Amino acid sequence: CFIFGDGLKDDKWLVENFGHSLSRLELKDLLPETWLHGYILTAVACKLAVDVRAWGKNGPWYLPSNFEDLVVKMGWTPKKAVENYKNLYLCGTFECTKIYLPMNDENRHWFLIVVF
Numbered sequence: 768c769f770i771f772g773d774g775l776k777d778d779k780w781l782v783e784n785f786g787h788s789l790s791r792l793e794l795k796d797l798l799p800e801t802w803l804h805g806y807i808l809t810a811v812a813c814k815l816a817v818d819v820r821a822w823g824k825n826g827p828w829y830l831p832s833n834f835e836d837l838v839v840k841m842g843w844t845p846k847k848a849v850e851n852y853k854n855l856y857l858c859g860t861f862e863c864t865k866i867y868l869p870m871n872d873e874n875r876h877w878f879l880i881v882v883f
Contacts, residue, residue, distance in 0.1 A: 828867065
């Protein structure tokens with residue numbers, strides 16, 4: 768009820784996670800039969816990456832939902848992508864165990880690429 772109740776302000780920030788905040792309006796993407804926007808997946812990726820770093824060991828990379836756009840559409844090199852994301856999403860830069868990359872197919876379907 769606190770998140771989805773009628774009459775509550777949509778602009779109230781309910782999740783704050785290392786630079787990724789989500790409002791009540793954005794969290795409504797979690798309701799059934801609602802399109803899931805990338806900012807939800809990006810906030811989850813950030814939280815998972817923070818948890819892995821807190822363990823103090825190498826682990827998987829959880830990349831944000833816009834990673835593909837930045838690398839493919841903007842022409843980033845792999846080196847530039849790692850440099851730009853290493854502090855927020857990557858741990859053990861050269862010793863990761865897996866890479867999780869959410870991909871969006873023209874706003875029709877989400878899928879997850881897992882690289883071992």
